[in-house]
Amino acid sequence: xVEWGAHGNTIRVISEYADDLAKKIGSENIYNFSIGNPSVxxxxxxxxxxxxxxxxxxxxxxxxxxxxxxxxxxxxxxAAFVSESYGKHYDADDIFMTAGACGALAVVIHxxxxxxxxxxxxxxxxxxxxxxxxxxGATLIEVPxxxxxxxxxxxxxxxxxxxxxxxxxxxxxxxxxxxVIKEEYVKAIAExxxxxxxxxxxxxxxxxxEPYRDLIYDGIEVPFFPNYYPDTIYCYSxxxxxxxxxxxxxxxxxxxxxxxxxxxxxxIAGATRAFGYLNVSxxxxxxxxxxxxxxxxxxxxxxxxxxxxxSLTELGYTCIRPDxxxxxxLKLPDGREDFCRRAMELGVMLVPGKDFSYPGFxxxxxxxxxxxxxxxxxxxxxxxxxxxVSPKDNNL
Amino acid sequence: xVEWGAHGNTIRVISEYADDLAKKIGSENIYNFSIGNPSVxxxxxxxxxxxxxxxxxxxxxxxxxxxxxxxxxxxxxxAAFVSESYGKHYDADDIFMTAGACGALAVVIHxxxxxxxxxxxxxxxxxxxxxxxxxxGATLIEVPxxxxxxxxxxxxxxxxxxxxxxxxxxxxxxxxxxxVIKEEYVKAIAExxxxxxxxxxxxxxxxxxEPYRDLIYDGIEVPFFPNYYPDTIYCYSxxxxxxxxxxxxxxxxxxxxxxxxxxxxxxIAGATRAFGYLNVSxxxxxxxxxxxxxxxxxxxxxxxxxxxxxSLTELGYTCIRPDxxxxxxLKLPDGREDFCRRAMELGVMLVPGKDFSYPGFxxxxxxxxxxxxxxxxxxxxxxxxxxxVSPKDNNL
Numbered sequence: 001x002v003e004w005g006a007h008g009n010t011i012r013v014i015s016e017y018a019d020d021l022a023k024k025i026g027s028e029n030i031y032n033f034s035i036g037n038p039s040v041x042x043x044x045x046x047x048x049x050x051x052x053x054x055x056x057x058x059x060x061x062x063x064x065x066x067x068x069x070x071x072x073x074x075x076x077x078x079a080a081f082v083s084e085s086y087g088k089h090y091d092a093d094d095i096f097m098t099a100g101a102c103g104a105l106a107v108v109i110h111x112x113x114x115x116x117x118x119x120x121x122x123x124x125x126x127x128x129x130x131x132x133x134x135x136x137g138a139t140l141i142e143v144p145x146x147x148x149x150x151x152x153x154x155x156x157x158x159x160x161x162x163x164x165x166x167x168x169x170x171x172x173x174x175x176x177x178x179x180v181i182k183e184e185y186v187k188a189i190a191e192x193x194x195x196x197x198x199x200x201x202x203x204x205x206x207x208x209x210e211p212y213r214d215l216i217y218d219g220i221e222v223p224f225f226p227n228y229y230p231d232t233i234y235c236y237s238x239x240x241x242x243x244x245x246x247x248x249x250x251x252x253x254x255x256x257x258x259x260x261x262x263x264x265x266x267x268i269a270g271a272t273r274a275f276g277y278l279n280v281s282x283x284x285x286x287x288x289x290x291x292x293x294x295x296x297x298x299x300x301x302x303x304x305x306x307x308x309x310x311s312l313t314e315l316g317y318t319c320i321r322p323d324x325x326x327x328x329x330l331k332l333p334d335g336r337e338d339f340c341r342r343a344m345e346l347g348v349m350l351v352p353g354k355d356f357s358y359p360g361f362x363x364x365x366x367x368x369x370x371x372x373x374x375x376x377x378x379x380x381x382x383x384x385x386x387x388x389v390s391p392k393d394n395n396l
Numbered sequence: 397x398v399e400w401g402a403h404g405n406t407i408r409v410i411s412e413y414a415d416d417l418a419k420k421i422g423s424e425n426i427y428n429f430s431i432g433n434p435s436v437x438x439x440x441x442x443x444x445x446x447x448x449x450x451x452x453x454x455x456x457x458x459x460x461x462x463x464x465x466x467x468x469x470x471x472x473x474x475a476a477f478v479s480e481s482y483g484k485h486y487d488a489d490d491i492f493m494t495a496g497a498c499g500a501l502a503v504v505i506h507x508x509x510x511x512x513x514x515x516x517x518x519x520x521x522x523x524x525x526x527x528x529x530x531x532x533g534a535t536l537i538e539v540p541x542x543x544x545x546x547x548x549x550x551x552x553x554x555x556x557x558x559x560x561x562x563x564x565x566x567x568x569x570x571x572x573x574x575x576v577i578k579e580e581y582v583k584a585i586a587e588x589x590x591x592x593x594x595x596x597x598x599x600x601x602x603x604x605x606e607p608y609r610d611l612i613y614d615g616i617e618v619p620f621f622p623n624y625y626p627d628t629i630y631c632y633s634x635x636x637x638x639x640x641x642x643x644x645x646x647x648x649x650x651x652x653x654x655x656x657x658x659x660x661x662x663x664i665a666g667a668t669r670a671f672g673y674l675n676v677s678x679x680x681x682x683x684x685x686x687x688x689x690x691x692x693x694x695x696x697x698x699x700x701x702x703x704x705x706x707s708l709t710e711l712g713y714t715c716i717r718p719d720x721x722x723x724x725x726l727k728l729p730d731g732r733e734d735f736c737r738r739a740m741e742l743g744v745m746l747v748p749g750k751d752f753s754y755p756g757f758x759x760x761x762x763x764x765x766x767x768x769x770x771x772x773x774x775x776x777x778x779x780x781x782x783x784x785v786s787p788k789d790n791n792l
Binding site: 004005038039047050062064067099106107128131247248263267269270272273276278279282 | 398399408435438443454463495502507524664669673
């Protein structure tokens with residue numbers, strides 16, 4: 001606990017560096033692309049609903065405790081919405097409202113693991129997975145994605161699954177790369193896990209971490225894992241789609257055809273008790289329910305994606321083209337890990353890929369005003385010169 | 397985890413029984429005194445501040461992530477408020493905003509315990525303490541309070557402290573009894589723990605669980621533990637004092653003179669990472685800060701306390717007179733544990749004392765409209781007849 005708390009995460013360290021540097025060279029010369037905080041306003045219905053609730057509901061009722069899994073009417077509407085959106089049936093009691101996707105992942109990982117269990121995830125991945133797994137007494141096993149397109153390496157996955165495997169956490173669209181796992185891999189993963197679950201005589205769950213599912217470009221569809229693999233625990237957050245990350249509202253959903261569903265749901269409720277978690281904000285449960293189907297205006301993210309992807313590839317950088325989310329994964333020139341440090345000195349804050357267990361890359365969060373991206377291009381030009389990047393090198 | 401989730405807590409079971417019974421005998425005949433949900437409106441400034449924030453702050457900023465321990469300006473104002481209220485100095489970095497007092501207790505207990513450690517608490521106590529301790533790998537050790545006044549049994553405490561003792565959780569005013577620990581006992585506990593910390597060569601922390609500190613009657617003062625014992629982690633919630641339990645806002649505070657303060661703070665930050673806890677609702681951090689010093693109008697609780705305490709003692713029941721909070725602890729006639737079950741059948745919902753590890757008593761939550769308390773008296777009369785309670789029996 002002390003270690004986890006003392007070192008925090010790199011993103012905070014970068015933020016502090018950025019603040020210090022801003023004092024020296026001026027904040028207008030700092031291009032902080034390290035943080036995944038939505039930059040687009042929430043749908044206007046969010047504040048309109050807050051306004052309506054505080055003027056129409058008795059305050060003592062509005063702000064009162066709710067049942068731990070959420071208000072009955074909230075769970076009912078969430079179940080109906082998920083069912084309708086993805087064509088798989090969920091009832092109200094299949095839904096548990098959580099403190100964002102992070103809250104959902106932490107309780108699920110604590111709920112379904114015993115000491116000695118193994119949780120698999122594909123690199124690159126959100127570093128907190130390791131904290132969740134290890135604090136539950138489990139081990140996090142990394143399986144590489146293929147460097148050319150960041151789709152799963154199926155051979156490596158097959159070698160990593162064993163009888164200690166409890167689950168596999170899959171994040172699509174992916175943070176840090178924005179890549180969506182293609183349907184052919186979804187099917188292959190489902191097939192492999194069915195085979196292995198049967199071989200080992202216990203379910204291997206998929207924990208589908210999908211807070212970015214509604215931030216998708218180019219008409220790409222994100223396969224809904226529960227449709228391919230019933231033993232899926234679906235984790236969703238309204239943080240990114242409604243630009244309300246600070247309010248901590250998400251959900252998990254487990255359909256009736258999930259193996260040992262009731263036991264898993266009990267264990268999830270037990271984990272929330274262990275965490276002293278009582279309920280998602282009563283006000284915000286009602287807010288997201290009233291706003292279901294509304295999202296922030298993603299147009300700006302698409303414009304940003306196109307601008308930064310095109311600008312960097314034209315300069316000669318190699319980037320993974322994001323299908324969604326608001327992150328660009330940039331290949332470090334010649335794999336030189338000092339690139340991020342040098343970029344920081346010049347005012348551009350990136351997060352090194354090694355913080356996502358994927359060295360040789362860096363994450364650029366483009367959830368910022370377009371002008372900031374435009375303003376940073378001269379720095380990327382200077383870095384291109386310093387690192388010998390030229391247009392012909394773009395060969396990914 | 398499965399066990400904790402499957403059995404939930406008794407209060408929920410009672411609630412479901414009450415709902416079923418209401419269908420049979422009518423909800424007007426159900427007197428549900430089982431739940432500690434504030435019944436008095438929040439101070440009007442709560443909704444006024446929400447209104448102001450949604451109309452003046454940019455929505456994307458208002459609802460964005462905050463640092464895990466809270467917004468800097470929020471922590472600063474909390475530190476100033478606690479310092480001024482209790483005469484001990486706290487800085488912004490001594491404050492960590494939490495999901496209510498429950499969130500604070502869970503992270504603290506996970507932060508400071510290693511497997512094998514022992515956490516002491518006085519009976520009667522809030523049953524989740526056991527879940528927090530056991531999920532952290534520690535053992536919860538119960539030390540009885542004296543049945544006549546529910547003050548700590550100091551001899552029993554002395555016998556229970558040993559080299560495995562990491563901490564003692566003290567809840568004053570107490571849930572389920574409303575009793576405030578008197579200053580002489582606060583001093584005695586502090587003295588004993590100083591002696592034992594020194595003997596064993598490690599700090600034994602006091603975890604002061606004080607969500608009811610602002611619900612106090614008869615001008616009683618609640619001693620502020622950090623003033624008597626520096627190795628205190630102070631846990632507070634705005635749930636009860638501002639009637640906003642569903643919004644999950646609390647804090648913990650650790651002053652600079654606490655032993656190993658920095659390590660403890662790191663471990664607390666680490667525990668929040670393990671729990672997938674990111675921050676208290678950004679909106680509500682600002683709301684409680686703007687409303688600091690305001691509380692709900694407690695007058696109704698005092699009226700209720702006087703009514704139910706006087707009515708029941710006049711009937712011959714023996715009750716602990718509450719100094720604060722909104723609970724009455726009622727001695728079961730002849731210690732007969734079937735009393736609560738019979739009361740339930742007659743429509744009066746109480747929580748058995750054994751759910752607080754204090755058999756022979758029952759908790760009556762009087763945070764309800766006065767009419768409900770008045771309406772229930774005929775049931776208590778019938779129960780008095782059935783259990784042979786008469787005015788002369790009131791000899792506590």
